Amino acid sequence: MKYRQEIPKIPRSVARTFTALLFAILFLVLTPSSADIGLIPGEGDPVAGSGIARIASNVFDMLTEPFSSNPEAHGLDEDLFAVADGSFTAGSPLENLRGILEKKPYIIEHIVEPGDTIWSIMKAYNVDEATIVNANNLANSSKLKVGQKLTFPSVTGLTHTVKKGDTISDIAKTYQVSAQIIEEANELSQSSKIFAGQVLVVPGGKMPRVAKSTGSSSGSSKSATIGIGMVHPVNGGTRVTSYYGTRNGRMHNGIDFGVSTGTDVKAAASGVVTTSGWLGNYGKLVVIDHGQGVKTYYGHNSKLLVSVGDRVAQGQVIANSGNTGRSTGPHLHFEVRVNNKAQNPLNYIKK
Ligand SMILES: [Zn+2]
Known part of the structure; x- marks a missing residue:
């Protein structure tokens, strides 16, 4: 593993407490509305919240433990109490601490x-999927393995291990951020030197586009045929209840196929489940990345x-259709996106 705990200049105990507080807040905020974001366990939903619940309970253990043992041992009593009884207010020392820590990612x-x-990990730590995936080279992975160590920055972005000859401005250019952002995030002054092996946090950094290589192992090798090669996600002769395009003045990003609840929904092409x-109006949603x-x-x-991380084959049954989310009757809402822009799915499904 490339990355080590060398970024923070924050005392580890403070960082740990702060992380615990964030979890606690997250837990308090999420609990009443967890149905909206799919963290409710059970019902066969693979995004069940066991991981979250466990993390949350660990957090509460971490939060309450210092009080039962040694209430004066840390400098954050006010904040911890405030959070514990839910009355944490803006401008408190906790907010100030948050401000400080946000500038010093760890x-x-x-x-x-x-x-x-x-998915559950990204929710738990409040970072995005790409941050975890990129930092751990998971793009082509299948499932996470129990015991596997994931290392990622506490902010959305990525980490960069300095190589000989790197300059801040090179690194900034590579990941499309300003040099200043890197300097601030890593507490570098203009005069300070970076050294080979140093791990820098790059908040908001984007992975550079890698030159297309042959033999890529993900679904991306299918890309040449994807435009014409998607199979129908429900069965070919299915009734279209709403086409892609503007509908009553509003854009409909996908196509709706009227099918009865329980119908097999198939992966239109091979890829990795992301x-x-x-997810809100989508109800129970599967997204597949085809590269x-x-x-x-x-x-x-x-x-x-x-589950997130699963590699699926074209035509593999990934879900049973239904009527969850913002939906007026059982149907499949199917979208094709290219670089996150919705496309007309009928241009992609094999006729
Ligand atoms: Zn729709």
């Missing part, structure tokens, strides 16, 4: 436990049959 290490998915859970910026969305399902 490296999180997470050991994968049973039930963890990339979302499998409840090369191509993703497909399958919304309103009744049952999800895959």
